[in-house]
Amino acid sequence: MVVLVICVGALYALPNLYGENPAVQITGMHGASVDISILDTVKTIFKKNKLSFNAITLENDTILVRFSDTDNQIAGRDALSASLDDSLILALKLAPTIPTWLNMIGAHPMRLGLDLRGGVHFLMEVDMAAVIKKLLIQQKETFNTELRDAKLHHRGIRVSSDNNVEMLFRNEIDMDAAEHELGKLYPNIVFITDSSRFTILGSFTEVRLQEIRDYAVNQNIIILRNRVNELGVSEPLVQRQGESRIVVELPGIQDAARAKKILGATATLEFHEVDGSADLAAAAIGHVPPDSEIKKARDGHHVVVKKRIILSGSSITDASSSFDEYNRPQVNISLDSEGGSKMAAFSKNNVGKLIATIFSEYKDSGKRNENGKVMLSKHEEVINEAAIQTALGRNFRITGINSQEEAQNLALLLRAGTLIAPISIVEERIIGPSMGQQNIDMGIKACLCGLFAVMIFMLIYYRKFGFFANCALITNIVLIIGIMSMISGATMTLPGIAGIVLTVGMAVDANVLIFERIREELAEGQNCQQAIHQGYANSCRTIVDASITTLITAIILFSVGTGAVKGFAVTLSIGILTSMFTTIIGTRALVNLVYGGKSINKLSI
Structure with a gap:
């Protein structure tokens, strides 16, 4: 079982070792078909403009042109934009160079967040006052129609500054009749009468106001996603934040000014x-x-x-x-x-x-x-x-x-x-691609430095059992990367790398608990096999309890957090589960492989 899990994890982590090419993706508007004639046109455009490219493919109604560097990519995009019909969407992206056989089994590299890939981050706020005012104006026209149909005369209807529809009447009889008629038709509106001025004030209930706010934000999110799709950005993030705000992240986008103009326009x-x-x-x-x-x-x-x-x-x-x-x-x-x-x-x-x-x-x-x-x-x-x-x-x-x-x-x-x-x-x-690559390099460097420091310590202090722990640590990282690559919605961010580094330390803590317990059992006179058994058996409950409490915290972080906080919570959660597997089951399997079924007098611990 351990070997099978490691093999599957390593297989799906493998695509992350392959690089990426700058590319231009060509798709049709609203899913329109892109055929071989457009492919030939694209080749002609590159030949005419004397532009070089690495490869060009047509698959699933999408043309992908790969380049050797970003300069050729941008020049190619500009040439295509000037020559192709505007019914085609051109998107700049980084195309993985993984082999076909990995694609066939659904193995893909991890999605990288904005802080690692570079791109644009917008925090947008919905003008709720404008939404409510617009609906009140519509409601005013509706009230006017309803009163006219009911043959109830009024002196005027207007929208007041405090989010009310104010209706003026000539006498109390007309006012009461209007309140009775409108009250039956609009249960989501509160009507307050003022007999001294023969006035009715109509305002939305709090429940209705909350529905309006939720509808406005959710509909704007849908429309912003449509606009992002029209821009041709791959792997965008559009999500709600708080009561009236929307986060839009566009990884890899290079025309930030146009993105801002299109997304922010109303x-x-x-x-x-x-x-x-x-x-x-x-x-x-x-x-x-x-x-x-x-x-x-x-x-x-x-x-x-x-x-x-x-x-x-x-x-x-x-x-x-x-x-x-x-x-x-x-x-x-x-x-x-x-x-x-x-x-x-x-x-x-x-x-x-x-x-x-x-x-x-x-x-x-x-x-x-x-x-x-x-x-x-x-x-x-x-x-x-x-x-x-x-x-x-x-x-x-x-x-x-x-x-x-x-x-x-x-x-x-x-x-x-x-x-x-x-x-x-x-x-x-705005995060440039060079800054994103620097974040990746620094994150990997921090992870490797921490990993090597821990591995050297474990080898010196726990000897052969330290070697078992080191194997578990490496396997743990491979499994985290493999699972992150398998989950389509998971995104690796810079805090996510910090989550991996943290799980390395947590996995070592679990190993230390087990190894120290084995030492205690040996000091009390237990034989080697009994010491191993008691060390794992007595430590597992403590490790599981500690991991579950940390996992609960990670789940809460994921539930209430946004953006990079979610990335940290995801890698931390996956790391907790994989470290429990590699620490409790993985190292026990190695110990059994080396010491199991043998009569031994001394442990290298």
Whole structure:
């Protein structure tokens, strides 16, 4: 059993001895097929630009081009980006050079964390106030509709600054009737009446507020993952941290500025009807019809649009950039069934009227509130006004975009989805690949120094039994690496290396307990075989108890920790289990192999 476990662990640890090549990975958008024709195109591009590469392969709808160094990798990526269609995703990555036979049995090297591979770390915060305000505005419109349908008259409805919807009535009868009607329809909203002012205040319950916060964070995580996938980053990490924050780690990414721009953007499109009856001169000085609002176009002129949104970015299922018949950049839009029905119904009844495409995004204002949080400001502009020539369906296009790069970025954002709430980057760290390699080298050096120091001590102090302990230590490290490589979700970090070093010391502690107990048994006059048996039997319970308490601590660390703390907890947990195996079972097997079934008078301990 011991030999089998060691062989399996060593087999799956083996891929970590092979190096990695800088590579460019080419995949299709939304899982589209990448075939032999694209492979031939890629080869032609490299030949035309006189770029060298080590190997190029097509497997599982993915083209992988390997290079000898990062300079050729970046030059190759730039050449492909300039020549290939934007429906293909280009990703920079480090491709393992493990043999095919190891791939066939599912053996892969360990995933390396950001601190070892290099890359970008973002800590983002969701603007919960904006989420709640947006929902309150929607709720205000819903209340207005419900009261109108119930034929209950009011003097006005507005959203107050303290997250309430305030409804004003003319008399107490209408107020009580409205409270009764709305109370039946909205159990998740608390209604408070003020008879002196004939006012109803509606606010979300605490349970509903928590649901809103959880939904906003979880949906933003999903959308951020989609955006990361569009960036083509391999082995990303996107996870929640605390009440309203999200951690995004992109190992190996080299274009940090574009990643920040794409991930942090909250851009979306809204389609509004242009108010053709409005007086632009009057609107410019503030006289705007109550159901309309004024927006600014990119060229500086003003546009009066209806407040009612015909369609928002949440209905967009796909978007791609291209050029129109005049070679100007455009974005092609595809809608879901509901959005297509809305657009078809509106355009059918409004042929000849103008529809405005409004681009909106939240940007860092450079200011912070009293709690130190980044304050975001909303920027809106009309990027396109077009007359409806005929009834539109689920597919149409928008123009008026300044550059092809802007069209590509806008298409990417719309494909990946509109963020449920604005987010701001509150922390940003960039770790270069050279720094990551330095961390690996220093971590390995620390591990080896500690291992050799312990091994020399054990050999000198415990002689042959020290040799048994040293074999167990080496096996323990091999098993940890093998198990970390087998677990697909496990990531090795710098604190993870510290966890391995710690388990080396813990494994030695267990061996010391056993060997000292054997010495005590020999001092009390037991024969060698009895001393060995009693030493292992009496020490095992202590070792197991100590290991379990440490394991409980590691599990708690994994449960409540994030990022590097989880990496430490994972390696520590695995190390505890493997050290128990190698210390209690592994060294006993070696002792039995050497001394078992023999009549001996002296132990080398």
